[in-house]
Amino acid sequence: MYENMEMRQIFCESIDRLMQEDERIIVIDADLARGNGTLSLREKYPQRAFDVGVAEQNMAALAAGMAAYGCVPFILSFTPFATRRICDQIAISIAYAKRNVKIIGSDPGITAELNGGTHMSVEDIGVLRSIPGIVIFEPVDGIQLAKALPQIIAYDGPVYIRLFRKIAPAIFNDSYKFNIFKADMLKEGKDISIFASGIMVDESIKAADILQSEGINAEILNIHTIKPLDIEAIIKSARKTGCVVTCENHNVIGGLGSAVAELLIQEFPVPLKTIGIQDHFGEVGSINYLKKKYKMTAEDIVKVAKDVLSNKI
Amino acid sequence: MDSIEVGFLEEKSNYIRGLIVKEIGNLGVGHIGGCLSVVEALVALYYKHMNINPDNPQMAGRDRFIMSKGHAGPALYAVLADKGYFPLSELDSLNQPETNLPSHCDMLRTKGIDMTAGSLGQGISCAVGMAKASKIWKDDAYIYCIIGDGESQEGQVWEAAMAAAHFKLNNLIVFTDYNKLQIDGTVEEIMGLAPLDKKWEAFGWNVIEVQDGHSITQISDAIIKAKRSRNRPTMLILNTIKGKGVSFVEALGAKSHNSPFSKEQMHSALEELNLGGM
Numbered sequence: 036m037y038e039n040m041e042m043r044q045i046f047c048e049s050i051d052r053l054m055q056e057d058e059r060i061i062v063i064d065a066d067l068a069r070g071n072g073t074l075s076l077r078e079k080y081p082q083r084a085f086d087v088g089v090a091e092q093n094m095a096a097l098a099a100g101m102a103a104y105g106c107v108p109f110i111l112s113f114t115p116f117a118t119r120r121i122c123d124q125i126a127i128s129i130a131y132a133k134r135n136v137k138i139i140g141s142d143p144g145i146t147a148e149l150n151g152g153t154h155m156s157v158e159d160i161g162v163l164r165s166i167p168g169i170v171i172f173e174p175v176d177g178i179q180l181a182k183a184l185p186q187i188i189a190y191d192g193p194v195y196i197r198l199f200r201k202i203a204p205a206i207f208n209d210s211y212k213f214n215i216f217k218a219d220m221l222k223e224g225k226d227i228s229i230f231a232s233g234i235m236v237d238e239s240i241k242a243a244d245i246l247q248s249e250g251i252n253a254e255i256l257n258i259h260t261i262k263p264l265d266i267e268a269i270i271k272s273a274r275k276t277g278c279v280v281t282c283e284n285h286n287v288i289g290g291l292g293s294a295v296a297e298l299l300i301q302e303f304p305v306p307l308k309t310i311g312i313q314d315h316f317g318e319v320g321s322i323n324y325l326k327k328k329y330k331m332t333a334e335d336i337v338k339v340a341k342d343v344l345s346n347k348i
Numbered sequence: 349m350d351s352i353e354v355g356f357l358e359e360k361s362n363y364i365r366g367l368i369v370k371e372i373g374n375l376g377v378g379h380i381g382g383c384l385s386v387v388e389a390l391v392a393l394y395y396k397h398m399n400i401n402p403d404n405p406q407m408a409g410r411d412r413f414i415m416s417k418g419h420a421g422p423a424l425y426a427v428l429a430d431k432g433y434f435p436l437s438e439l440d441s442l443n444q445p446e447t448n449l450p451s452h453c454d455m456l457r458t459k460g461i462d463m464t465a466g467s468l469g470q471g472i473s474c475a476v477g478m479a480k481a482s483k484i485w486k487d488d489a490y491i492y493c494i495i496g497d498g499e500s501q502e503g504q505v506w507e508a509a510m511a512a513a514h515f516k517l518n519n520l521i522v523f524t525d526y527n528k529l530q531i532d533g534t535v536e537e538i539m540g541l542a543p544l545d546k547k548w549e550a551f552g553w554n555v556i557e558v559q560d561g562h563s564i565t566q567i568s569d570a571i572i573k574a575k576r577s578r579n580r581p582t583m584l585i586l587n588t589i590k591g592k593g594v595s596f597v598e599a600l601g602a603k604s605h606n607s608p609f610s611k612e613q614m615h616s617a618l619e620e621l622n623l624g625g626m
Contacts (some may be wrong), residue, residue, distance in 0.1 A: 082484045093507035096470040101478025103463050132464035
């Protein structure tokens with residue numbers, strides 16, 4: 036249904052449909068509507084889709100004020116400017132005040148590609164995860180994004196959507212049933228659990244195929260919601276396989292790997308390794324180049340998985 | 349406004365000062381200076397100009413008020429209690445464990461508080477958002493907001509200023525509590541704001557300077573003028589005195605921002621306000 040469509044187009048089409056039915060929905064950009072694909076909404080909704088200019092702090096608190104008035108505002112920027120730059124506005128005006136604001140950060144981690152280190156958020160999940168009361172969601176494909184939006188709007192509270200803007204490989208089909216608080220079981224296995232999010236899900240599937248050919252049966256969970264974690268699914272899988280690899284397009288400090296490790300060390304400790312950006316800033320490069328350089332390819336996952344397996348008790 | 353109404357609002361202002369002194373005096377410490385400087389603005393709004401209903405705090409289409417200088421919460425609580433949003437006796441719970449009256453405004457805890465604020469610079473953006481929402485929904489509400497002069501050193505205040513003018517939010521009326529003092533000294537020695545009126549004018553606002561920010565008549569006249577603004581938000585610059593009405597607090601100068609306040613000081617302040625029996 037969404038093949039060859041960019042994630043930003045899918046967002047724009049979906050939110051357009053939802054705006055027709057729900058006049059509470061507002062879309063606010065900070066001079067990146069062209070990049071985020073939301074510019075076309077302004078013709079149709081001149082009052083409800085607008086720009087605040089390059090002023091993200093004002094955008095966040097303005098949205099909180101609109102939410103206090105009963106609106107459901109979506110605010111958009113590139114990931115670093117939608118999170119770390121406005122972290123206090125998110126913490127106080129949005130999260131502490133429990134306002135129904137949806138924050139979209141586009142181009143997470145290495146997907147910022149040629150914008151390079153300044154625009155490459157390696158810390159956005161870590162920043163927001165430590166603020167109480169924010170749901171953190173990273174859609175893996177267009178079907179998931181489209182199915183998630185109505186639930187995100189229905190959920191009365193702040194949600195951060197970590198959005199890859201371009202064409203994401205299809206993981207799901209039309210029959211997919213989405214629950215924002217439940218992880219997706221993509222492949223059942225018994226030897227090792229791979230917990231992945233975002234662009235790393237596709238690499239994990241490739242890695243599982245390689246492992247399968249070598250007789251290792253990996254289980255894959257798509258952890259689309261990093262906060263709150265689907266505790267039940269993660270513990271169940273760790274109990275079954277006895278070892279874990281996490282794969283994320285984020286610093287291994289503060290992101291999915293940290294969240295899973297924090298949970299398992301307390302509830303069901305098993306050998307665990309984290310794949311992702313190893314605590315350094317990003318740089319200019321294509322996604323494929325940076326995946327290779329930062330050891331985030333399917334082959335890297337295979338290597339780390341074998342290492343973890345050898346430590347399995 | 350006739351002289352009887354002015355007299356009533358002046359007396360009300362004095363009474364609200366007494367409630368603030370008691371709130372902070374009972375606790376022994378608080379943001380006394382900046383609470384006392386906003387009293388007349390709050391009284392003019394809540395007892396004269398705002399369309400609100402204490403029996404229905406969430407009334408649709410009501411006017412909103414945001415205390416962007418969130419540390420002046422105790423001044424607003426005194427007004428809300430007197431208006432009947434919650435019992436006057438609750439004022440004694442200021443900053444006690446489990447209180448509904450924390451030192452900075454919290455919309456989730458306190459009836460009548462329209463927006464949480466405390467991290468400076470954010471409340472005015474929230475007010476801009478509300479004014480924008482009111483325009484979209486065409487409910488004819490006015491959105492009022494008080495910012496501090498020290499707060500106006502936050503860059504976000506000027507982002508909000510640009511947006512409000514750009515969106516032509518003539519339903520937004522913001523006051524600057526221009527008492528010219530902040531925690532570390534006078535505003536002009538710490539990080540000068542002057543000429544404040546010219547700054548707001550340059551940002552596209554309808555600016556009204558209120559020579560005496562403690563004159564009910566001057567404030568009220570300014571609000572009436574502000575409501576006539578056709579396509580610009582209004583900034584009312586209130587020339588105020590930090591600690592107004594309690595001479596030893598006024599004498600503290602910048603030190604009155606957050607100051608210890610003993611029971612003896614509370615009693616002598618109430619005497620000075622002719623509220624000795626309160």
